[in-house]
Amino acid sequence: MLQINLPENSKVKKGNYFKDKTGSKNLRKVNVYRWDPSTEEGPRIDTYEVDMDNCPSKVLDILNKIKNEIDSTLAYRRSCAHGVCGSCAMNISGKNGLACTTPHAEINGDINIYPLPHLKVKKDLIGDLDGLYKQYKSIEPWLKSNSKSETKEIIQSKEDRAKLDGAYECIMCACCSTSCPSYWWNGDKYLGPAVLLQAYRWIIDSRDEERQARLKKVADELKLYRCHTILNCTSACPKGLNPAKAIAEIKKMLATANI
Amino acid sequence: MENKTPLSPHIQIYKWHISSLVSISHRITGIINIIAVTFICLLASILILGETNYKFFYSFLSSTIGKFLILGLIWSFSFQILSEIRHAIMDLGYGFELKTTKITGLMVIFGSIVLTIFFYLVGKNFF
Numbered sequence: 199m200l201q202i203n204l205p206e207n208s209k210v211k212k213g214n215y216f217k218d219k220t221g222s223k224n225l226r227k228v229n230v231y232r233w234d235p236s237t238e239e240g241p242r243i244d245t246y247e248v249d250m251d252n253c254p255s256k257v258l259d260i261l262n263k264i265k266n267e268i269d270s271t272l273a274y275r276r277s278c279a280h281g282v283c284g285s286c287a288m289n290i291s292g293k294n295g296l297a298c299t300t301p302h303a304e305i306n307g308d309i310n311i312y313p314l315p316h317l318k319v320k321k322d323l324i325g326d327l328d329g330l331y332k333q334y335k336s337i338e339p340w341l342k343s344n345s346k347s348e349t350k351e352i353i354q355s356k357e358d359r360a361k362l363d364g365a366y367e368c369i370m371c372a373c374c375s376t377s378c379p380s381y382w383w384n385g386d387k388y389l390g391p392a393v394l395l396q397a398y399r400w401i402i403d404s405r406d407e408e409r410q411a412r413l414k415k416v417a418d419e420l421k422l423y424r425c426h427t428i429l430n431c432t433s434a435c436p437k438g439l440n441p442a443k444a445i446a447e448i449k450k451m452l453a454t455a456n457i
Numbered sequence: 458m459e460n461k462t463p464l465s466p467h468i469q470i471y472k473w474h475i476s477s478l479v480s481i482s483h484r485i486t487g488i489i490n491i492i493a494v495t496f497i498c499l500l501a502s503i504l505i506l507g508e509t510n511y512k513f514f515y516s517f518l519s520s521t522i523g524k525f526l527i528l529g530l531i532w533s534f535s536f537q538i539l540s541e542i543r544h545a546i547m548d549l550g551y552g553f554e555l556k557t558t559k560i561t562g563l564m565v566i567f568g569s570i571v572l573t574i575f576f577y578l579v580g581k582n583f584f
Contacts, residue, residue, distance in 0.1 A: 206462060231465070293472050313466060430474065447550060
């Protein structure tokens with residue numbers, strides 16, 4: 199349940215300091231969370247001095263620079279580098295976001311990089327998202343149609359299609375869910391903003407015929423109503439979506455629907 | 458292997474936003490208010506027992522600690538009322554845009570201080 203402090207094995211210690219070797223005058227200190235599963239040691243914060251004169255604009259560029267030029271043991275997920283795949287989601291100076299779309303110029307002072315909050319760490323900046331994916335599967339994120347004619351196109355009006363705007367763009371980077379205190383304390387039961395936004399996306403899809411069943415499924419004290427409108431999710435979303443509003447819409451539907 | 462896997466830092470590192478601050482304050486003031494209402498009911502029922510009790514409470518509430526307590530409770534109630542209104546509006550599905558939540562959050566914070574001063578002055582027969 200509610201545990202404010204980190205468990206003993208998760209306490210973060212000061213780690214190594216990597217002094218700049220390029221002789222650059224434009225340096226920036228970058229503190230990065232490190233944990234290596236192959237050693238017995240606990241997590242630590244390594245500090246790197248990074249030459250900003252030869253570094254592109256995003257936080258991911260800093261990480262690439264560290265990995266390529268300073269310390270190749272650093273592990274983090276990344277793929278597209280254009281804010282589409284959602285791999286490089288991490289906690290950057292106290293706020294979740296995609297490293298590839300976050301400009302380092304917008305951060306004041308030293309840059310602190312942690313894995314997404316309240317996850318089991320696999321290595322360095324890589325958190326374990328298995329629980330989230332299982333929850334995503336549990337809402338059955340696919341079109342369910344009982345209609346006999348499966349060979350015909352299912353028509354959707356422009357208005358009905360427009361309802362999906364703001365919901366279908368989600369890239370499942372988990373920035374929102376791991377920013378949510380409710381999800382930290384009840385992540386095993388509460389579905390969290392990312393999954394609930396997807397649940398909403400299928401509930402409002404005019405082509406889907408299982409609306410009632412879907413609503414019934416999320417109508418649960420723990421699955422849905424743990425949302426207390428803290429709104430960390432909305433402020434974290436790198437795609438500018440609003441999971442909190444989607445959750446509120448589901449609550450509204452449940453309050454007015456006859457289920 | 459499983460046991461030594463660390464948990465990544467969460468509340469220790471996450472930046473506070475106005476919306477999260479208002480949310481946690483809403484909970485804390487809620488708990489304070491429940492205790493306060495119980496306390497006020499107890500106080501009222503003890504008054505039935507006679508004048509000595511009245512004098513005791515009067516001197517307690519006139520002391521610095523008592524005054525601080527009263528002001529704190531006025532603030533706590535003011536905050537709860539305003540925050541509750543904000544929540545009611547949100548339950549209707551409005552005010553979820555980031556800018557709006559920031560503004561309404563600030564309105565709750567500053568509004569609670571203004572209300573506290575207002576109630577204090579009302580108590581002092583200022584108007």
